[in-house]
Structure formats: C-alpha cells, structure tokens
Amino acid sequence: MPCEQDYLRRVVLREHGSNSMPTVAPGFIMTAARAALEAGYHVVLEGILHTGQYGGPLRDLIAEHAGLSFTYWLDVSFDETVRRHRRRPEPIPVTAEDMRAWYTPLDLLGVAGEQVIDEASGFEDTVSTILHHSRLAEAAALTPCPRLCLRCAEKRSPGTAPAGGAAPENAGRAG
Structure with a gap:
C-alpha cells in the first residue's frame, strides 16, 4: 500500500x-x-x-x-x-x-x-x-481483502470460506 x-x-x-x-x-x-x-x-x-x-x-x-x-x-x-x-x-x-x-x-x-x-x-x-x-517483487499480497473478505473468497472459488472464516453466505452483495 x-x-x-x-x-x-x-x-x-x-x-x-x-x-x-x-x-x-x-x-x-x-x-x-x-x-x-x-x-x-x-x-x-x-x-x-x-x-x-x-x-x-x-x-x-x-x-x-x-x-x-x-x-x-x-x-x-x-x-x-x-x-x-x-x-x-x-x-x-x-x-x-x-x-x-x-x-x-x-x-x-x-x-x-x-x-x-x-x-x-x-x-x-x-x-x-x-x-x-525489499523482496516486495516476490511478496504475495497480504491485504486483508483477499485473505478474509467473504466477497473476494466467493469470487476466487464459489462456496469456499476465506482463511479463518465461515462459508460466505452473503458473497456478491454490496456491503
């Protein structure tokens, strides 16, 4: 960031x-x-x-x-x-x-x-x-959204849960 x-x-x-x-x-x-x-x-x-x-x-x-x-x-x-x-x-x-x-x-x-x-x-x-x-060129993004956001987890793989979370029930809804 x-x-x-x-x-x-x-x-x-x-x-x-x-x-x-x-x-x-x-x-x-x-x-x-x-x-x-x-x-x-x-x-x-x-x-x-x-x-x-x-x-x-x-x-x-x-x-x-x-x-x-x-x-x-x-x-x-x-x-x-x-x-x-x-x-x-x-x-x-x-x-x-x-x-x-x-x-x-x-x-x-x-x-x-x-x-x-x-x-x-x-x-x-x-x-x-x-x-x-700084090794940022090889670093994976550690932003919370790809790891924790229900909406992004649903986009990656429908029906899967983000790290540490439950299956996304409201994925795709504006929030």
Missing part, C-alpha cells in the same frame, strides 16, 4: 511545509502507516521525510513493527531535484529559491541497513532496486 507523504500532508491535511507552524502530518502519516501494517498490508511510505520532523516517528515505527523494514535515501543533488520537479506532471507552484530552503543533502535516518540510491539511477531502476532489495 503506498503511503504518500506529499499527498497526505498537502491534500488531506492541507499542510504546506511551514516550519513556523505546528504540524499534524508526521503523527498522522505514521498512524496511517502503522494501521496498514497492523492490518497486514505491505506499506511503502515515501516522501521528503526530513529527519527533523519525521526522524523520531519513523524510527519508532520501524522499532515497533514486528516485520521487516527497509529504508532508502535517494541521493539527488539540488540541481537535479529542481530539474525533476519541473518535469512533474503537476508541479507545485514553488521557485528554485523556495526549494533551496527545504533541501537537505544526505538527511539520512541513520537506521541499520539504510540504502543510499544515487541520482544516476533512473526511475525504473530505482523502483526495481527497491522492489527486489
């Missing part, structure tokens, strides 16, 4: 990155990620997660999670950051000067196993590296 920091912070919470105001985003995002992990989802938490705001909550989330955790830092220079921003389908309206104020080189989380991916790695290579290193 993708947990996109920028979407949750800017769209859902309408927070716009000011350091002068208290922010709900770090706690909110960690709560969303934690809830998804506890429900059995694989979670990819991504974004510009400055350690000043997100470091403590991220380290706590990693420490509390009983499963495997993988962390990656995309080591991208400021100039390349600006170029990539300008190529976004819907870039947010900020100047390079605004971005320079936010840019923090090598803002590593400092946890065991953290991987640094160089800016020379293209989008497809970066995604492939993360999927294979």
Whole structure:
C-alpha cells in the first residue's frame, strides 16, 4: 500500500511545509502507516521525510513493527531535484529559491541497513532496486481483502470460506 507523504500532508491535511507552524502530518502519516501494517498490508511510505520532523516517528515505527523494514535515501543533488520537479506532471507552484530552503543533502535516518540510491539511477531502476532489495517483487499480497473478505473468497472459488472464516453466505452483495 503506498503511503504518500506529499499527498497526505498537502491534500488531506492541507499542510504546506511551514516550519513556523505546528504540524499534524508526521503523527498522522505514521498512524496511517502503522494501521496498514497492523492490518497486514505491505506499506511503502515515501516522501521528503526530513529527519527533523519525521526522524523520531519513523524510527519508532520501524522499532515497533514486528516485520521487516527497509529504508532508502535517494541521493539527488539540488540541481537535479529542481530539474525533476519541473518535469512533474503537476508541479507545485514553488521557485528554485523556495526549494533551496527545504533541501537537505544526505538527511539520512541513520537506521541499520539504510540504502543510499544515487541520482544516476533512473526511475525504473530505482523502483526495481527497491522492489527486489525489499523482496516486495516476490511478496504475495497480504491485504486483508483477499485473505478474509467473504466477497473476494466467493469470487476466487464459489462456496469456499476465506482463511479463518465461515462459508460466505452473503458473497456478491454490496456491503
């Protein structure tokens, strides 16, 4: 399950990155990620997660999670950051000067196993590296629906019960 920091912070919470105001985003995002992990989802938490705001909550989330955790830092220079921003389908309206104020080189989380991916790695290579290193490329979906949902169990094999459940009596009904 993708947990996109920028979407949750800017769209859902309408927070716009000011350091002068208290922010709900770090706690909110960690709560969303934690809830998804506890429900059995694989979670990819991504974004510009400055350690000043997100470091403590991220380290706590990693420490509390009983499963495997993988962390990656995309080591991208400021100039390349600006170029990539300008190529976004819907870039947010900020100047390079605004971005320079936010840019923090090598803002590593400092946890065991953290991987640094160089800016020379293209989008497809970066995604492939993360999927294979984290073993998500081979991982079966662990979302509750395919395992527990009566409707999905009925779609898979009519008359069969989901894991840990009774035979689906109401399968196919809107719920």
